[in-house]
Amino acid sequence: MEVPSTKDFHWKTLAPLPSGRVYCSLVEAGGQVFAIGGCDDNGVPMNCFEVYSPEANQWNSLLPMPTARAGVAVATLGKRIMVIGGVGMNQTPLKIVEMYNIDDGKWKKRNSLREASMGISVTVKDYRVYAAGGMGLDLRPHNYMQHYDMLKDIWVSLATMPTPRYAATSFLRGTTIYVLGGRQSKYAINAFEVFDTETRSWTKFPSIPSKRAFSSFVPTENNLFSLGGLRQGRLYRQPKFMKTVDVFDIEQGGWMKMDRSSFLKKRRADFVAGYLKGRVIVAGGLGNQPTVLESTEAFHPGKNKWESLPPMPTPRCTCSSIVVKNCLLAVGGVNQGLSDAVEALCVSDS
Incomplete structure (x- = not known):
């Protein structure tokens, strides 16, 4: 497959957020990007709710969420945005579920989770929200x-996940939900499990070859990439930023043997990652340098190596991110303090 050259990528500086923040959740609906909650510079959860219009390049404030929170799980169901759990004002997990109707601009309380929870990983299939961990x-x-039945407004418990965890990453492929990584207390885990939405059963897949916190997972047409991250310190071991790249072949059902030449150019954790026109992208984050990173890289599947792209205009870590219309958006995050920067790495048709 022909992939764009490094010359086809460029950063655009977009209208900034109304205020700097971290741990806000992003979702796309009807070609617009919605930013939900987050933490302010005192670490206090926010109830802000804003929409970005790419055509006008501006953010508009919408009716705030009834419940201030950060790190929420978000799902779109047609013209509705569902906001699940997260961290509330007293820094504890929430069981509250709220739904915003884009057409009438109103919030509605929905049936709560069975237990307060943060770090839930959600996927949507056929108007059903699946919430893992x-x-x-x-x-x-x-x-x-558990899955949420929109017509009955109830949460239905399904078969339990073999490995308990929070902050996992989930992807839907056909009728299959892939659940990778996550954490137990402070420590990253490398469990990889798959839920079949038709048989409603779990299958254990081969574990991610190396355990890393603050790594990123990116799905492509045939593979799942596990990128970078921080090898956590233990008793006799220093923490270490990683440039490791592990690739899972979905068809073969196994992790590929990766050459060091296909590792990232820069060690990094807590960065932005996405997939644009056949190329996996990483940008920003934290590394061995005393400051946050600005460097951006793209994987070339033909050459099996990473190539440098133009740097991020505002170097940051802990950004929220989303891919919309061949652009990877990096929103908010941390520079020296909290950032309100919104920047998009876009790929043009050469």
């Missing part, structure tokens, strides 16, 4: 898999 008030990771 999470962490409760007792700080224990959950093994729940």
